[in-house]
Amino acid sequence: MTLLVAITGWEVAPWVERFRRLLPDRRVVALGEPYEPDEILYAAAWKHPPGTFAGLPNLRAIFSLGAGVDHLVGDPALPDVPVVRVVDEDLTNRMSEYVVLHCLAHLRQARLYDGLQRERRWWDDRHQPAARDVRVGVMGLGVLGLDAARKLQVMGFDVAGWSRSPKSVEGLPTFAGETGLDAFLARTDILVCLLPLTPDTRGILRESLLTRLARDGRLGGPVLVNAGRGGLQVEADILRCLDAGVLKAATLDVFETEPLPAASPLWGHPAVTVTPHNAAMSAPDAVGAQVADGIFTMESGMPLRHRVDPARGY
Ligand SMILES: NC(=O)c1ccc[n+]([C@@H]2O[C@H](COP(=O)([O-])OP(=O)(O)OC[C@H]3O[C@@H](n4cnc5c(N)ncnc54)[C@H](OP(=O)(O)O)[C@@H]3O)[C@@H](O)[C@H]2O)c1
Known part of the structure; x- marks a missing residue:
């Protein structure tokens, strides 16, 4: 053999x-x-x-x-x-570390403080929302999505999930399919995408979806975290949404073309965090x-x- x-x-x-x-x-x-x-x-x-x-x-x-x-x-x-x-289990844990890390980084404005430190500026901001005030929506409630959702709940986030087929998960509000998508997006401040790439999900993270995210959240605008596959996202739409204020920030581990070409505007965008497809090795x-x-x-x-x-x- x-x-x-x-x-x-x-x-x-x-x-x-x-x-x-x-x-x-x-x-x-x-x-x-x-x-x-x-x-x-x-x-x-x-x-x-x-x-x-x-x-x-x-x-x-x-x-x-x-x-x-x-x-x-x-x-x-x-x-x-x-x-x-x-x-x-090891891969699942690594993905949940990634998701929790980046949701917390957006909640606690890690990027802002990083920049302020470089400028030696002390900004005593007392108006940080608590995790319970921030609604995270996890797209994909499979092995990875469910584990990440549970660990986000441990951190106190207000978490819901979306999948293809309806699910009943104790303590986790769930939405399913096209019919559940609007309500799911309307209660989402941080959208975490852990979907597989299939003919149905290709390009799902496009402008027409991103504009349906909650506009009344505590982060000052919705945030996208995609660690699923690059083919799920339309990068031109994400950039347009960031520049138009439809999205506040994005953390992307996966890209339409990998490695991400040096000429991609995602590299230098002030509201984008790029990681090299290593959320869960x-x-x-x-x-x-x-x-x-x-x-x-x-x-x-x-x-x-x-x-x-x-x-x-x-
Ligand atoms: N960045 C990285 O390092 C990295 C590492 C590992 C994996 N990944 C990505 O993560 C993905 C998810 O992994 P997993 O193990 O959690 O997969 P999984 O267990 O197969 O779960 C997939 C989930 O997505 C849902 N889904 C599939 N098609 C859908 C659709 N059209 N609409 C709504 N929901 C849909 C499924 O719904 P149902 O529950 O109804 O079936 C299920 O909940 C992988 O496919 C891979 O692309 C990335």
Whole structure:
């Protein structure tokens, strides 16, 4: 049995080493190394070149190395085999750290004080709202969104969530689908996006949505935090909304083009915080072990966990 490791954009060696340690009696090959198509039974993938998995007659499953699977389901030549995604406590915790950090940074005006310090200015502002006065709306109530929502509640924020299908979550107001979207946006001061990228969600963070966010909040204007995928946002619209005062600020971890091109106006915009798609990194130790578990599960005839529904695209 051979595992094909098809990664672009990340360092490949730590993944290959991890898989070779976890699967000592199997062959592990990285893209670019020689292999026979019929020896490949499994693939582990992150942003593989489209078409990589076509023509592998014995392929049994593809394991995404990230929580998102848009890089896989978007490949028109993807073979009809189970696709498995990452659900990992470490990754979930990291995403919640990111979300809580940036919601708190907007609540406590971290950027403003950073600038004032550089100017050696003492500004004794006594009118900071409390977390309970700030309404956070989490788009996407899956593994990551739900954990982030819970941790935001621990910090005292007034949190609600939005998902595709209706949900009943104790202590968390929820909204669903197109019909729930207006009410959800109208009670949102900080919009946290943790949606997957699918044909339905592509470009959802556009002007016509951002203009429906609450205008009566305590932050002086709505704020966007997107750590889902860059394809969810229309960057020209975000910039227009920031410049028109429709948005007060944005924290973006993901971009239409990654790495974010040096010429992008997002880099230098005073109300934008840019992070390099590292809100929640996949660690080879934890994620590699999950892939190996998936292979053992499959070979023992047990049902695979965390299978992606190709019809939903996530
Ligand atoms: N920046 C980073 O470092 C990083 C790291 C990891 C993951 N991510 C991103 O985070 C995303 C979410 O991960 P996850 O593990 O939480 O995914 P998940 O468990 O599959 O949850 C996805 C959530 O989005 C909702 N959703 C999907 N399509 C929707 C639509 N059209 N309208 C409304 N809601 C919709 C789902 O609704 P239902 O509950 O009704 O199905 C679900 O609540 C990933 O897909 C990935 O793109 C980013």
